[in-house]
Amino acid sequence: MKIASIVTYLTIALLSIGQVEAQKTFGTRNGQIIFQSPSDEDVKAINNEVSSRLLDNGTLTFSLLIKGFKFKMAEMQDHFNTQYLQSTQFPRADFTGNITNIKSVNFTKDGSYPVQVTGNLTLHGVTQKVAANGTIVITKGKPLAKANFPIQIKDFGVNAPDVTEKVTIAVNCQYQ
Amino acid sequence: MKKWMKVLLLAVGIGLIAGLLLVYWIFNKPHRDVAKEMGIALSAQQLYDSFRTNEASANSQYLDKAIELTGTVADVSTNQEGQKVVNFSTNDPLVMINCTFKTDPGNLKAGDSITFKGICTGYIPDANVVINEGVLIK
Structure with missing residues (x-):
């Protein structure tokens, strides 16, 4: 009886692994995300160590480390980490979401496909729903994800009234 | 009176230079090596x-x-x-x-x-x- 149930579980487990493998996953450990103030060109930070996964069913995740953001000015980078984003207390930002119109993307055909993305963004320990329009560009079967969308930093408990209220998040991730 | 003025001028001068140095340092602070x-x-x-x-x-x-x-x-x-x-x-x-x-x-x-x-x-x-x-x- 016991052995029979173990066999059943194993079979189910194996079957579900089979199903996961039937889906195609694209990943990168070094995608790019830029935080930019729309009102001040100098307030710009680049992160080139974004881990992201894109499944051909539309599931999309991004994770990055706040301490990986580089500013041109070292002093600005210090303020960003210590005063505004408290990156020692909240080292990571995560997004999990979906491409809602994934059916319109043909992963096997080169081209540029407009997409709508919705999901949850966790930044500075606060999770908020976000929505963005973006583009998936397929080149030789490899996708590139691009998007540009604003967030109100107050929504994430970040107060920097002297610096900026809005931050534009620019995503540019080439998958393998 | 004159001495007092000199001291004040000197203090303002030092303050100005310190301020300028601070601004210079903020803009040119080197990145960590x-x-x-x-x-x-x-x-x-x-x-x-x-x-x-x-x-x-x-x-x-x-x-x-x-x-x-x-x-x-x-x-x-x-x-x-x-x-x-x-x-x-x-x-x-x-x-x-x-x-x-x-x-x-x-x-x-x-x-x-x-x-x-x-x-x-x-x-x-x-x-x-x-x-x-x-x-x-x-």
């Missing part, structure tokens, strides 16, 4: 193990610190800015120590064992421990 720092010596596996077992304690030990890491190269690539990126293997095939180099570490291939210094920016579960500003030691 990890090559000049002492690194915490670790193997790639040790670094991953400490993040996997207790992320919070590993964060307090290694986050923002100079790390001198020794590991086996899994793959070498270039990021979207043209910098060299080296992944070091751990005992989990899905998890890498991901290092972006500030200076070109030269020709490396999978299987090479190297030691380098860099700054640890943290851990992304099921993906990698991230180190940037890497400089090759040997």
Whole structure:
């Protein structure tokens, strides 16, 4: 009886692994995300160590480390980490979401496909729903994800009234 | 009276110069140079193990610190800015120590064992421990 149930579980487990493998996953450990103030060109930070996964069913995740953001000015980078984003207390930002119109993307055909993305963004320990329009560009079967969308930093408990209220998040991730 | 004026002028002058120096320093403060720092010596596996077992304690030990890491190269690539990126293997095939180099570490291939210094920016579960500003030691 016991052995029979173990066999059943194993079979189910194996079957579900089979199903996961039937889906195609694209990943990168070094995608790019830029935080930019729309009102001040100098307030710009680049992160080139974004881990992201894109499944051909539309599931999309991004994770990055706040301490990986580089500013041109070292002093600005210090303020960003210590005063505004408290990156020692909240080292990571995560997004999990979906491409809602994934059916319109043909992963096997080169081209540029407009997409709508919705999901949850966790930044500075606060999770908020976000929505963005973006583009998936397929080149030789490899996708590139691009998007540009604003967030109100107050929504994430970040107060920097002297610096900026809005931050534009620019995503540019080439998958393998 | 005259002496008093001189002292005041001198004080204002010093204040002005100090202010200008401060502004200059804020705009030109150099970025951190990890090559000049002492690194915490670790193997790639040790670094991953400490993040996997207790992320919070590993964060307090290694986050923002100079790390001198020794590991086996899994793959070498270039990021979207043209910098060299080296992944070091751990005992989990899905998890890498991901290092972006500030200076070109030269020709490396999978299987090479190297030691380098860099700054640890943290851990992304099921993906990698991230180190940037890497400089090759040997």
